Amino acid sequence: MTFREATSAALLGTLTAALALQVVPARRTNPPVSAALVSPPEVDAALRRACYDCHSNETRWPWYSHVAPFSWLIAADVARGRREVNFSEWGSYYSATRRRKLQWIARSFREAKMPPWSYRLMHPDARLSDTERALLERWIASQLSGNPIRPPDK
């Protein structure tokens, strides 16, 4: 086998493997929004831009979320993210749960953990400015000081 033949064989092998991966679909779902968070428009806009793709049922699935193996990684991130904090189910959380999650969110800002760096890489516009971060921190503080986001449903 010449070098050229070997390279084409390797390329064909890689291509075939990449195509074979596509057979296993990822679970990309956007379940109905049951109890959306109600917040001031600027807070809502910042959360939607930076967090909603993984922490709501309103995920904007990018084209590469249809291509394995990225599809699996992205779907897994969204599933884990929704499990931790889901702004589309916010109103159905007990108020103690909401408080705990708000404290987590404040911590994620202090530690500059969210949105995850891999997401910021693909979505530079999802970065929060210092002003937005300060706004969100003020909003969280106001929620925690006993001013509920919406009257309890039950």
Ligand code: HEC
């Ligand atoms: C690319 C998807 C993605 C985006 C975008 C994202 N998150 Fe997350 N988030 C996750 C995942 C996955 C977890 C669970 C695993 C972990 O803790 O790393 C998580 C966990 C969390 C947690 C709870 C656990 C903890 O570590 O404190 C909070 C709070 C949180 N995210 C807040 C946010 C906020 C606020 C934003 C927007 C500024 C955001 N996230 C944007 C994927 C995301």
